[in-house]
Amino acid sequence: MKRVSQLTALALAFGLACASSRAADTIQALNFQQLQQAHGTAIDTRPSAFYNGWPQTLNGPSGHEPAALNLSASWLDDMNDKQIADWVKQHQLNAGTPVALYGSEREVQAVEARLRRAGLTQLTTLSDALQEPTRLQRLPHFEQLVYPRWLHNLQQGRHVTAAPAGKWRVLEAGWGAPKLYLLSHIPGADYIDTNEVESEPLWNKVSDAQLKVMLEKHGIRHDTTVILYGRDVYAAARVAQIMLYAGVKDVRLLDGGWRSWSDAKLPVERGTPAKVQPEPDFGVTIPARPQLMLNIEQARALLHRQDASLVSIRSWPEFIGTTSGYSYIKPKGEIAGARWGHAGSDSTHMEDFHNPDGTMRSADDITAMWKTWNIRADQQVSFYCGTGWRASETFMYARAMGWPNISVYDGGWYEWSSDSNNPVVSGERGPESSL
Structure with a gap:
């Protein structure tokens, strides 16, 4: 034959x-x-x-x-x-x-x-x-997006992959009073109000001195592993990104947030958090990673470059100027020369980055989405949105994907649009508008 x-x-x-x-x-x-x-x-x-x-x-x-x-x-x-x-x-x-x-x-x-x-x-x-x-292929830093059973096993004292090197803490992040937290939260989790890390008038991060006080109050040093989750993933991501800027070495997100823990039907507890023993000193000078947070002039310097991208993490209606996306932000439009990095249907959603269960979409899908708008891993990339939450979630995903030179433009559209001298663009447009 x-x-x-x-x-x-x-x-x-x-x-x-x-x-x-x-x-x-x-x-x-x-x-x-x-x-x-x-x-x-x-x-x-x-x-x-x-x-x-x-x-x-x-x-x-x-x-x-x-x-x-x-x-x-x-x-x-x-x-x-x-x-x-x-x-x-x-x-x-x-x-x-x-x-x-x-x-x-x-x-x-x-x-x-x-x-x-x-x-x-x-x-x-x-x-x-x-x-x-x-x-086999994997996210370069998959350990930065933890999953519920891993966290539960860690809490139970079992051996886990990528275990924290030393002391670790779990925190739920949310805006304002911990109403939902008091009803049900991950056992042992502390609560952090996002007002502790950002403030009006533009909702930029608080001063470095205030960050130091906040971190020490929550029992966090630079060498404490912090595991954050939120009812909204981007609330936890906002806190996570600012902690990384401050100098916390190991900051992780619960992928999918509170929903993923709830869906896994793991134990919960209610009531106020246990009393936290404050740390006497954070241990390093804040910021230990200043490059992770850009100011307006640093952000402006990234526009219209082939080796850099200033990336708008806003909905398409926000990007083309149909809406500002926020009740407290009146100007509509977008930073002229910014590249669209996608987000979701409006300013409170991030469907473009999520699987149906709210976890991070595959790195290949995200990379392909960004490539269309000339956003690449070999560039200096800074993400922004209205006031930093959506940009921070995207930053955390890019970090897990191993993108080496990433940051958040803290002021975002709120700061940029507050000065009428800053160039703004509106209307339908494609990737060529940012070249």
Whole structure:
């Protein structure tokens, strides 16, 4: 019998499987090499934490298969058929695309069923998924976005991957009085009001001296690991980014915020936080990382450059000047020369950066979104929004993605628009407007 090439055998496998088992409408399982030869796509059906790099077991494989997409089975209840179809279209999949799924049997079956309803037919499993650690990909700093079970295990004193090096603290961040916190919060979490890190008239960060007092009051030194979460992820991110600027070495976010903890049905407690033992000294001069927070002149210097991007993390209606986005900000428009980094439907949403469960969208998706507007990892990149919250969330994602030269322009649109001499632009426009 003649020998046939692997590619020919693969084609025969596809053809025979589709012809002989139409009732099951399935094809033979593929290994990673075969999937590549067939120009197919792998889909990771596990939660995004494991896709990003957290091992499912203490010494298990870390990351996802190269170029794999993430469509977690845990998202399916939050996605209607149109949203699944839009996801398929966005990732340029079609009925003839070979697609190999991996994850648990239950996860794979659930995702497969929804993809078939969306019109994909060449669905199978990846037979050697996660079996070759050296080829797996992960977020360069996945540990900066923790997930609920990891935090729970840490609290229980169990061994965890990427454990804090020393003392650690959990804080819930929110604006104003801790009304929801008092009803239910993560056990042992302290509460920090965002008014402790930013103030009127422009909602810029408070002085360095005030930051020092605040951090010491909350029992935080520069070498304390701080794990932040919020009812709104960007509230926690705002505090996190300012702490990093101040000099806290290890600041992490609970990916997906309070919702992710609640969805995981982990223990909660109510009432006021336990009394915190203040630290006598933060331990380093604040700011230890001044480069993470830009002023207006530093932000202006990034405009219209190929090696830098001043990035607007605002909704499209805000970016084109249909609305200011805020009741207390009257001027509409955008910084002339800024690049659009996406955000969400309005000034209180960040859907463009979130999976259906509120966790961070895949780094590949975010990178592709930014590339359209000439925003790249090899540039000096500074994010801004109206007053810093959305920009800080994006900063934390870019940090987890390993972008090396990032910052937040603290004043944002509020500060820029308060001076009529600053150049402003409105109306529909594309990436070329920032060149």
